[in-house]
Amino acid sequence: xxxxxxxxxxxxxxxxxxxxxxxxxxxxxxxxxxxxxxxxxxxxxxxxxxxxxxxxxxxxxxxxxxxxxxxxxxxxxxxxxxxxxxxxxxxxxxxxxxxxxxxxxxxxxxxxxxxxxxxxxxxxxxxxxxxxxxxxxxxxxxxxxxxxxxxxxxxxxxxxx
Numbered sequence: 388x389x390x391x392x393x394x395x396x397x398x399x400x401x402x403x404x405x406x407x408x409x410x411x412x413x414x415x416x417x418x419x420x421x422x423x424x425x426x427x428x429x430x431x432x433x434x435x436x437x438x439x440x441x442x443x444x445x446x447x448x449x450x451x452x453x454x455x456x457x458x459x460x461x462x463x464x465x466x467x468x469x470x471x472x473x474x475x476x477x478x479x480x481x482x483x484x485x486x487x488x489x490x491x492x493x494x495x496x497x498x499x500x501x502x503x504x505x506x507x508x509x510x511x512x513x514x515x516x517x518x519x520x521x522x523x524x525x526x527x528x529x530x531x532x533x534x535x536x537x538x539x540x541x542x543x544x545x546x547x548x
Contacts (some may be wrong), residue, residue: 394494397504404493407474409502418502420472430465431479433532438544439519440464442532449532451485456522460513462499467512473500520545 398404409415429435433444443457453461458480465476477496481487497503501511523529526541536544 391488391491394490397494398490405489407477409473409500410497410504411502415500415502418500419470421470422472422475423469426469427465427471427475430461430469430471430476435464435469437464437515438526438529438533438536439515439523442529445532446528447480447483451483453484456513456518458495459499460515460518462496463511463513464515466496466500473497473502516545516547 397410401408401410404410426435430440430444431448433441433448435441435444439457440461443453443461446457447453447461462473462476462480465471466473473496477492480492480496481489484492494503498505519526519529524541526536526539526544529541529544530537
């Protein structure tokens with residue numbers, strides 16, 4: 388709730404954000420964003436090969452909801468691993484989320500892409516493998532949304548190798 392209020396105040400202060408401008412335009416322009424449609428479609432459909440990211444995206448597509456931690460993990464994967472422009476992910480989430488709020492969604496995507504209000508460096512990344520290991524130890528969430536992986540040990544699903 389406080390995040391929603393905060394990001395609404397940010398929009399009042401910087402109305403250009405509704406025109407897909409970054410809060411920190413200097414940071415945004417320094418990143419060579421990718422627009423690779425194959426990578427983006429793989430992310431959208433939960434077919435990246437990264438179990439937690441794929442499970443989260445399939446959950447979003449099926450239910451219209453995604454837990455906040457998973458929103459950050461998937462957003463950081465899109466922007467920091469695939470280097471895809473945060474605006475594409477922001478738009479996709481608003482099309483899919485049943486609880487989508489423009490201010491919160493925009494703020495969250497910019498926070499994840501490090502183009503937003505905070506001064507955290509670009510290297511802040513929520514690693515999907517360590518996040519899965521910490522928050523889905525037995526890979527129950529992953530196996531629920533990726534039934535094709537039901538027989539794979541959790542330790543394997545949480546391994547980057």
